Amino acid sequence: MEKEVILSLKNVSKSFGGSRVLESINLDVYQGQIIGYIGPNGAGKSTTVKMMLGLISSFHGDIEIFGEDIKKSGVAYKKRIGYVPENGEIYDSLTPLEYLSFVGGLYGMDQHDITTKTMALMRLFELENVVHTRISSFSKGMRQKVLFIASIIHNPDLLFLDEPLSGLDANSMMIVKEILDQLASEGKTIFYSSHIMDVVEKISNRIVLLADGQIVADGTFEQLQQQSQEGSLEEIFNQLTGFDKHQEIASSFVSIVKNGDRNE
Numbered sequence: 001m002e003k004e005v006i007l008s009l010k011n012v013s014k015s016f017g018g019s020r021v022l023e024s025i026n027l028d029v030y031q032g033q034i035i036g037y038i039g040p041n042g043a044g045k046s047t048t049v050k051m052m053l054g055l056i057s058s059f060h061g062d063i064e065i066f067g068e069d070i071k072k073s074g075v076a077y078k079k080r081i082g083y084v085p086e087n088g089e090i091y092d093s094l095t096p097l098e099y100l101s102f103v104g105g106l107y108g109m110d111q112h113d114i115t116t117k118t119m120a121l122m123r124l125f126e127l128e129n130v131v132h133t134r135i136s137s138f139s140k141g142m143r144q145k146v147l148f149i150a151s152i153i154h155n156p157d158l159l160f161l162d163e164p165l166s167g168l169d170a171n172s173m174m175i176v177k178e179i180l181d182q183l184a185s186e187g188k189t190i191f192y193s194s195h196i197m198d199v200v201e202k203i204s205n206r207i208v209l210l211a212d213g214q215i216v217a218d219g220t221f222e223q224l225q226q227q228s229q230e231g232s233l234e235e236i237f238n239q240l241t242g243f244d245k246h247q248e249i250a251s252s253f254v255s256i257v258k259n260g261d262r263n264e
């Protein structure tokens with residue numbers, strides 16, 4: 001059976017002021033895929049995600065989510081979406097239960113359901129003792145876990161994750177990777193943006209590489225390996241973005257740090 005197209009970008013371009021960030025992007029994402037969306041700093045990854053979420057509304061081209069043009073479909077589609085933002089805004093003065101009640105409420109969830117799910121999910125992340133503690137005292141990883149729960153508590157069909165694991169310890173990372181895997185095998189679709197190449201390599205069943213505003217590679221990790229004759233995703237990334245200067249740049253950096261004042 002043909003899998004449903006969940007997300008479709010057609011000739012999507014975006015400029016900020018005079019500078020073009022995305023150049024005619026075409027991408028169809030199918031149900032159950034875990035897309036690893038990668039690219040150099042400033043390539044336009046967050047911009048793409050924000051457009052799909054409706055947070056950036058002016059762009060050229062068309063974006064369809066669940067088969068509907070987001071410029072015409074109103075906000076209803078957002079109830080089926082979850083999002084972990086890169087720099088998670090989280091209400092410091094609230095406790096996790098208050099914060100998740102607020103988020104769940106926005107998604108139209110029943111309050112009793114929110115509380116039950118919050119308690120159970122917080123317990124699985126070993127955060128049951130801080131359900132009623134203000135988030136302002138939390139570590140980075142603890143905040144990320146709350147944000148992750150907030151993105152998923154309403155059981156969305158499509159999940160956008162922007163660097164969601166950078167603060168998690170190795171054990172928690174394994175849990176989240178496994179959660180994503182199980183969600184995808186149940187038909188959820190995941191759009192995952194990250195710079196941690198070994199995680200993307202393991203987690204994604206399709207990798208999309210964005211460079212200079214265009215998609216320069218799109219396939220499974222194995223397909224990308226064959227295409228570029230490289231071993232790891234980090235090496236593939238270096239090759240496809242035409243980067244081979246890390247030693248040279250590092251040497252200059254160290255030299256300036258050591259001798260900069262003498263060169264002035």
Ligand SMILES: Nc1ncnc2c1ncn2[C@@H]1O[C@H](COP(=O)(O)OP(=O)(O)OP(=O)(O)O)[C@@H](O)[C@H]1O
Nearest residue numbers: 016017021039040041042043044045046047048086
């Ligand atoms: N609101 C904005 N106004 C002007 N320029 C912007 C704006 N948002 C993004 N840009 C520019 O668009 C480009 C792409 O930014 P974006 O945040 O999408 O990159 P990214 O691929 O997510 O990068 P990173 O890996 O560093 O997170 C950058 O050059 C950035 O300066």
